[in-house]
Amino acid sequence: HAGDGQPGTEFLRLDLRPPGQALAGRAQIQAQKFGARLAISRMVKGLDCSGHPYRLLLEDARAVAARAVVVASGARYRKLDLPDYERFEGQGIHYAATAIEARLCPGEEVIVVGGGNSAGQAAMFLSRVAQRVHMLVRAEGLAATMSDYLVQRIASTAAISLRPRSAITALGGTGLLEEVTWFDGPSEHSVTRPVRNVFVMIGAEPNTAWLEDCLALDGKGFVVTGRAADGTPLADTFASSLPGVYAVGDVRSGSTKRVASAVGEGSVVVQSIHRYLGGP
Structure with a gap:
């Protein structure tokens, strides 16, 4: 201990x-x-990786030198551009579909926005408890953005209503979310339903702009770990392409985007830092 x-x-x-x-x-x-x-309320604006120790550039123009750095800056969920959207975050708008959120939905109509695997898995999970899952996607269908096995399962699940070429246009409610209006592509009409829970599953944007060109990022901007700058595999799962810099949690490419997973990765990476710094 x-x-x-x-x-x-x-x-x-x-x-x-x-x-x-x-x-x-x-x-x-x-x-x-x-x-x-x-350092409370000190935002890191950049990473100077031109020398070692590395230098973390703070928003107040000061810098902190570090022999090892753990990038745990997370990701921001993409949001819908709608009036009153922020007011209903946490009051009916969700970014994950777990057992906690499912307990809010028994026998009700819910909406899942998105056409990727995460949205498909959320729709399938919620269909176990919800009366109806309206799945809204902007595209013509799911084939181009979702794994085929999920597409087939959604098509065969009676509780899921896939609405292609559709998008939410308004949210309503005095405190909590109470109703949702969307343009419905198949009918080409506006539809309003008593929906109290909307699951927005349209991806996330990693907080990696401050890393500049220091680390290898994947196509979506998440930090690539487990591979050196030349692409060769590394023994450490959380090591980035820059020696001594690690990434954990939502900001890491391929990570499970859950709090418990991020906490676990943060605890494990400490051992990697000790090894890198030559500790016991």
Whole structure:
């Protein structure tokens, strides 16, 4: 065990199920307990990788030198360009379809926006509990953007209504989301339904602009790990193309975009840093 040698002191106590803000506060205290220096509200604007140690360029024009860097800057979910959209985020608009969100949907109509595999998997999952899943896509169909097995399963699921050439045009509700209006491609009419849960699954944009040309990125801008700059495989899953720079969580190409996965990757990468720095 780390730190003072007391069993379990490197773990957060979650026996009281604290809310998110309290949990973050506990994590901050825990990090400080083990000697971490926290620069609160200091945004990193760039990475200078021209020399070693690397230099993290901060928004206040100062810089921090580092022999090793962990990129955990995450990704921003793509959003719909609609009036009042931000007001309904967390009040009916979701970016993941897990058991938590499914508990909000029994016997109701829901909407899934998107035509990729994530949207297809969400539609299939929600069809188990929802009365009707309206799947809205801008394209003519799913074949070009979704795996065939999912296309076939969606087509054979009675609870899923695929609406090609369709898009949401308005959201309504006094506090929580209560109704949704969309242009329906097949009927070429506007449709309004009592929908209280919309799942927006149109991808995410990684927060990697600040990395400039220092690291290899995939076609969507996520950090490629496990491969050197020349493409040869690396033994470390989280190592980027730049020695001493690692990526974990949503910003990493091929990662599972879930909080639990990001936390797990963050804990594992510490061992990689120790090895790189020559620790025991």
